[in-house]
Structure formats: C-alpha cells, structure tokens
Amino acid sequence: MGLKGFVEGGIASIIAGCSTHPLDLIKVRMQLQGEASAPNPALRPALAFPTSAHHHVHLPPPPRVGPISVGVRIIQQDGAKALFSGVSATILRQTLYSTTRMGLYDILKKKWTDPNTKNMPLMMKITAGLVAGGIGAAVGNPADVAMVRMQADGRLPLAQRRNYKSVVDAISQMAKNEGVTSLWRGSSLTVNRAMLVTASQLASYDQFKETILEKHWMKDGLGTHVTASFAAGFVAAVASNPVDVIKTRVMNMKVEPGMAPPYSGALDCALKTIRAEGPMALYKGFIPTISRQGPFTIVLFVTLEQVRKLLKDF
Numbered sequence: 001m002g003l004k005g006f007v008e009g010g011i012a013s014i015i016a017g018c019s020t021h022p023l024d025l026i027k028v029r030m031q032l033q034g035e036a037s038a039p040n041p042a043l044r045p046a047l048a049f050p051t052s053a054h055h056h057v058h059l060p061p062p063p064r065v066g067p068i069s070v071g072v073r074i075i076q077q078d079g080a081k082a083l084f085s086g087v088s089a090t091i092l093r094q095t096l097y098s099t100t101r102m103g104l105y106d107i108l109k110k111k112w113t114d115p116n117t118k119n120m121p122l123m124m125k126i127t128a129g130l131v132a133g134g135i136g137a138a139v140g141n142p143a144d145v146a147m148v149r150m151q152a153d154g155r156l157p158l159a160q161r162r163n164y165k166s167v168v169d170a171i172s173q174m175a176k177n178e179g180v181t182s183l184w185r186g187s188s189l190t191v192n193r194a195m196l197v198t199a200s201q202l203a204s205y206d207q208f209k210e211t212i213l214e215k216h217w218m219k220d221g222l223g224t225h226v227t228a229s230f231a232a233g234f235v236a237a238v239a240s241n242p243v244d245v246i247k248t249r250v251m252n253m254k255v256e257p258g259m260a261p262p263y264s265g266a267l268d269c270a271l272k273t274i275r276a277e278g279p280m281a282l283y284k285g286f287i288p289t290i291s292r293q294g295p296f297t298i299v300l301f302v303t304l305e306q307v308r309k310l311l312k313d314f
Contacts, residue, residue, distance in 0.1 A: 004314060005102065005106030005110075008106075008304060008307045008311060009099055009101070009102020010095060012102070012299075012303040012307055014094045015300075015303050016094075016300040017091065017098070018094075019299055021083070021086075022071070022084065023067075023295070024090070024292050025074070025083060025151045026067050026285075027289050028151040029070050029154075030284055030288055032152055032248065034276070034281065067288040071083070082154055085151055085153065086147045086148075089146040089150050089167035090147055092140075093140050096136075096143055097140025097143070097194065098140075100135060100136035101132040101135070101136030101137075102136075103132075105198065112128065119210065122203065125199075125202070129200070129203045130195045130198070133199060136194055137187070143171075145182070146171055150162075150167070152248075152252045186266070189246055190247055192243050193243040193244055196236075197239070197240045201232050201233065201235070201236040201297060204231065208228035208231045209224060209225070225305050226298055230297065233296065233298065234290060236297065237286065237290040237293040241282070241286050242282035242283065245273070245283070245284055246269050247266075249273065250265075250266060250269050
C-alpha cells in the first residue's frame with residue numbers, strides 16, 4: 001500500500017508538471033527580471049556607505065513586462081518549442097521530488113488518520129506536508145537546479161548561455177565544472193519552499209475537500225476536486241512565492257572562478273533583492289505563479305483521483 005501512493009502521486013505529478021511547464025518557464029523568467037540591471041551584486045555589500053571617492057549612478061531599471069509579453073517574446077526569439085525548454089528536467093524533478101513527497105504524505109496520512117472518524121486534524125495534515133515536502137525536495141534538488149538553469153538560459157545573450165542539451169547533460173556539466181555540491185545549491189531554499197508548498201497544497205486540498213463534502217455543497221466528483229484543488233493552488237502560491245524568487249536567483253547565479261559569488265546565501269540574496277528592487281520584488285512572477293499553480297494543482301489532484309480509481313483494486 002505504501003508503494004501505491006508513490007506510483008499514484010508520481011504519475012499525477014509528471015502529467016501536471018509537463019502540462020504546465022510553459023507557465024513555469026514564464027514564471028522563472030519574470031522572477032529574474034531586474035536582476036541583470038542591478039549593480040554587480042558581488043560589489044554590493046550588505047551595508048554600503050557612500051564615500052567621497054566613489055560616486056554611484058543609479059540608472060532606472062528597464063520596464064517590467066507581464067506574463068503574456070514574456071511568453072510572446074520567448075516565441076519570437078526562439079520559437080514555440082522554447083516554451084518547453086528544460087522539460088526533461090521537469091520530468092526528472094517530478095519523478096524525484098513530487099513522487100517522494102506525494103508518497104510520503106500518503107503514508108503519513110494513512111498512519112495519522114483517526115480510524116473511527118476517518119478524519120485527520122488540520123495540524124497533522126500540515127505536519128505531514130512539511131515532513132514529506134522537505135524530504136522530497138532534498139531528493140529532487142539536482143533536477144530543480146538543472147530545470148531553473150535550462151529555463152533561464154534563453155534570457156541570456158548567446159555568448160553567455162550554458163546550452164545544456166538535456167537534464168543529464170546539465171547535471172553532469174555542473175558536477176564537472178562547479179563540483180558535486182553545486183547540485184544542491186539553494187537546497188535550503190528548495191526544502192523550505194517545498195515544505196511550504198506541500199503543507200499548504202496537500203493539507204489545504206484535503207481540508208477544502210472534506211469541508212465541501214461535510215457541508216454538502218457538492219458531491220464527491222469532478223466539481224469538488226476542481227474547486228478544492230484551485231483553492232489549494234492559490235494558498236500554495238501565496239505562501240511560496242517569496243521563497244521561490246530567492247531560490248530561482250540563487251540557483252541561477254553564475255560563480256566565476258576566483259570571484260566572490262553574487263549572493264553568499266539566501267538571506268544575502270533576499271536583502272540585495274529588496275534593497276535594489278523593493279520588497280514587492282519577492283512577489284515577482286506571482287501572476288504566472290498562480291496561473292501555473294492553479295492549473296497544476298487542478299491537473300495534479302484531478303489526475304490523482306482518477307489514477308486512484310484505476311488502481312483501487314491493486
């Protein structure tokens with residue numbers, strides 16, 4: 001029974017990840033907007049004081065564009081197939097990360113559900129989501145780093161692109177050129193984000209679904225699954241977007257040999273981002289995030305419910 005939860009969650013996650021990949025790519029591009037126009041992060045200490053010997057010229061940042069404009073620009077520059085840049089990394093990420101988190105959550109849910117009432121308290125659902133999300137993220141971090149880099153590559157000038165051929169090529173080049181530890185760059189952020197997403201997404205879906213059925217607002221069917229999953233997607237997007245922005249920037253940064261990295265860590269990245277672009281920069285890409293998180297969560301749970309029906313006799 002434990003293995004069944006991993007299989008069901010893995011199938012649903014891969015289908016959901018592939019179908020919403022273009023929205024995820026647009027989100028990553030938007031989260032990186034403004035980063036290149038900021039002064040060299042390596043020259044921006046946490047506390048900077050002006051001196052008479054140095055004069056800083058603050059240039060206005062380029063205008064930020066919305067998700068539709070970003071999508072159109074990607075198609076114009078690199079063709080429609082560019083919307084699926086890094087899809088192999090998405091498949092590997094869902095196979096490692098989402099399969100693990102969905103399977104573990106299912107195991108914990110069955111273990112912690114009251115056998116008499118058949119219900120599980122909300123706090124226990126959240127705890128199960130935190131545990132499952134953290135473990136899943138640690139397992140899937142190499143694929144996550146590869147996915148972010150492959151999605152972000154198209155925004156760079158041709159001479160600066162990494163041009164990874166596939167997720168396997170990306171992981172092997174990172175390990176060879178930057179060390180094996182680079183595969184877990186930003187892992188603390190990935191784990192934190194995954195804990196937030198899994199706790200808010202899976203726990204809220206179960207809670208919304210139970211409430212709808214208990215209040216007899218709808219019967220247990222497609223309408224209930226879509227309503228509960230969209231609400232869960234919105235909760236997950238609000239909770240995770242700030243961590244997601246920082247994670248994207250830390251994973252995507254280029255570390256030149258002999259040079260200090262642009263960001264020394266998550267907190268440094270957050271401070272520099274807020275200082276250079278304002279606090280709302282942490283919600284960059286929120287529209288494509290919710291635009292992706294909504295459909296992703298709907299496809300995830302609707303597919304999961306159908307897969308469970310197909311595999312109920314196994």
